Amino acid sequence: MQHQELVEKIDRLKKERNAVILAHNYQRDEVQAIADFTGDSLGLSITAAKTDADVIVFCGVHFMAETASILSPQKKVLMPDIDAGCPMANMITADELRTLKKEHPGALVLAYVNTSAEVKAETDICCTSSNALKVVESLPKDAEIIFVPDKYLGNFISTKTGRPFIMWNGYCPTHVKIRAEDIERRKADHPDAVVVAHPECTPTVLALADAVLSTEGICRYAKNSPAREIIVCTEVGVLYRLRNENPGKTFYPATEQATCPNMKKTTLEKVLWSLDRMQHEVKVPDDIREKALGAVNRMVDIT
Ligand code: 13P
Ligand code: SF4
Numbered sequence: 001m002q003h004q005e006l007v008e009k010i011d012r013l014k015k016e017r018n019a020v021i022l023a024h025n026y027q028r029d030e031v032q033a034i035a036d037f038t039g040d041s042l043g044l045s046i047t048a049a050k051t052d053a054d055v056i057v058f059c060g061v062h063f064m065a066e067t068a069s070i071l072s073p074q075k076k077v078l079m080p081d082i083d084a085g086c087p088m089a090n091m092i093t094a095d096e097l098r099t100l101k102k103e104h105p106g107a108l109v110l111a112y113v114n115t116s117a118e119v120k121a122e123t124d125i126c127c128t129s130s131n132a133l134k135v136v137e138s139l140p141k142d143a144e145i146i147f148v149p150d151k152y153l154g155n156f157i158s159t160k161t162g163r164p165f166i167m168w169n170g171y172c173p174t175h176v177k178i179r180a181e182d183i184e185r186r187k188a189d190h191p192d193a194v195v196v197a198h199p200e201c202t203p204t205v206l207a208l209a210d211a212v213l214s215t216e217g218i219c220r221y222a223k224n225s226p227a228r229e230i231i232v233c234t235e236v237g238v239l240y241r242l243r244n245e246n247p248g249k250t251f252y253p254a255t256e257q258a259t260c261p262n263m264k265k266t267t268l269e270k271v272l273w274s275l276d277r278m279q280h281e282v283k284v285p286d287d288i289r290e291k292a293l294g295a296v297n298r299m300v301d302i303t
Pocket of ligand 1 (some may be wrong): 040041042130198200213215216
């Protein structure tokens, strides 16, 4: 099918189903282009909670669709490719978190939103990369804090706030591909460029960054900064928006290797199929949803 025909069919079905298409900033360019809303994990959660559509087609990874289902149980949440998971989220299970909690009775659990609904059900409060500082500052000063699953985001927030965390040993396999040498090489070629990085990057990469931000924060920074050249240390999908929204500026990926294969699983063909068959539905079971909702709502309320 031709691209234009595909886009028109998606548009027609979307109206028929009263559906909204949400896409994460790491999605393929053509998927971002047809989305009604593109954003970071926090923006997507807030939009999923607010929309009055009957159907949400979630172009992202599994935990994001689950979060939409937690916040909007009355809506049908669809994923065009049900196998699009987040390897970092899969690095901790609910059983493992329960064991950790037993080892630290009384500690509060702060979970990055990149976790399964079952893990969220064992959590006191969630955070995303854009609100993690605010969330930590909202916690009682003397509380012991367990942070799961991303040790790099955890380390960044813990250093910024001066709060020690009991840390899980998870990480993002895509962001760890970005190395300090990649940035140094780019800097040598473009000495006037500023460096922005996602907090899932390693501390050696973050030490070279002028700003450490969520994907949406990176988009905002690019618009507002006087810099004409920006080296981007995160998944390469974000370059689509950066280039579209800032035609007068030049963006360099720290490395083209930083591609999340799961984020790229969603294609336009799968979006059309998903709307046509109303599949694959992601529905968090009520008992898990009720427990997880508190942790997600506490986060949304703070922001
Ligand atoms: P953001 O919330 O910054 O978009 O990040 C989500 C993610 O999965 C980063 O790898
Ligand atoms: Fe998960 Fe990393 Fe992919 Fe984000 S980029 S979805 S954290 S694997």
